[in-house]
Amino acid sequence: MSNIVNVSDPFYIDFPKRVSQIKEAMARQNIDVYLGSRLRTISWVSDTFCPWRSFIIIGHEGLPTVFTFVIDVARIADESWLGEDNVMGYAPMGGMEQISAISDYIKDQLNLKKGLIGIESGMSNYLPEGFLTQYEYEQFREALPDFEFVNSYDIIDRLSLIKDQGTINRFKEASRIVDIGHKAVYESIINSGYKDKTETEIAGIATYAMRKAGSEWEWSFTGGNEIASGYRTGLAGCACTPASRRKLQQGEPLMADLHAMFKLGLGDHSHNYFLGKATKRQRWHADNFLNIVKLSLKTYQTGSSPSIIAEEMMRFAEQEGFTEYLVPGFEHGIGMMGDEWRIGLNQGAIPYWTDPDHIYQEGELLICAVQYACPDEKIGFRYENPILIGKDGCEPLSKFPLKVEEIE
């Protein structure tokens, strides 16, 4: 994705420093080698998108080594700062499938015959998380019988919580690109342009504009650019709307949730429209939605927490009479590609989910998310925007104006 070595580049990230921090944490926990398997770990260390099942091996000496499916090795070596000696392949060949290749590397290249291996084990609601599978774990244990295994994913989670400037700048650029996508969608639907267009076409228009502006991928596993129209905007709890072949129609809402990726930084902004003039009741729903989004953006700051935000939002919704239309959660986590959903560390009451009492700190990034849906009236809205937590507030990274515009 980047291979940036110029420290004055705004998107530069000090990856050797990250590796040193991991090694220091390993030393504190007496870990001899870290066997990372989560997509977020591989992105955060190698600065490369690894779509095939991959692993990253970090010993106390030298650079980390990525192991990936052999057909993608050359590309990853070309894009990562690690270089070709530290990107290796596995394949269905004797001694070269992933378990043998990695365990031989630990024994022969790292010259370790016994010790403690840090692994990444757990669960996630996010499909591509990449925790070690039971089979992989058992096979590694068999291949490395003189090693102990310890769950150590928290090393990466802790280190990646507060974002450095290069990461923040990548997210800002991804959001700038998303805004270009929204502008393209807007221009395509005004002046009756929406007529005869389908949701998939709207997704394509956004994709084309964002790709033209440098986006590498519409990264979201919930369906790339998520587009919903009509009743699909109002499906209860609906936070997954891959574009369908449904035609846009007058009198209906349109939701465009666009995703761009820039050097593994992620843009994610959802914007909403009415196609035609909204009824008084539809406008009431839209204004409720806008008011609660504005309030949530005012509330995020250092010292706040997901539960504080949720209580405040639900209190406001109760007072205004629209609680029943809200999903009572107002954020999800975000980090370099593969780091999604859970906010902060795994230290809440429900393992591997966001800790409701996580205290936000300056420099954290998250997605402010508001989901408003009224299935009975076939209407709904979604707001998503990456926000950077500051001392006295937050900075929304997408700057597309917040409104629910009626497209005449």
Add this chain to the structure above:
Amino acid sequence: MEESITYLSYEWRDAAEKKLREELTPEQMKFISTSMSSIYKNCADGKERYLYIKCEEGDLSEISVGEGESPQAEFKIIGNYDTFALITQAKLSSQKALMTGKLKLKGNMVKALKLASIADRLNRVLAKIPAKY
């Protein structure tokens, strides 16, 4: 008719060196610098043997055979003596032996893939040596 010599014997090594020097130019070897050890497990006498080949810029710089641990090499190919014997007699392809796990490769796989065609060329030359298995 040439007299057969015992596969992996010192005589075979000398014949292999002569044949490789005669038939493979640095250009045909694509001027590569690498080293590889074939580790023969379960030889007829129960011992483990190796064949070590080193090239520098396409020139054969070292070839050795022996018992026990092989010299350090960039790549190691490990398998039973019988498997290697079948490959050398062209009764089994090295690719199939790898794909079925009869041979195991150790080393950087991507580099090994780049060298696969050269290794095949080398094996074809070695196969011409009349040998007793």
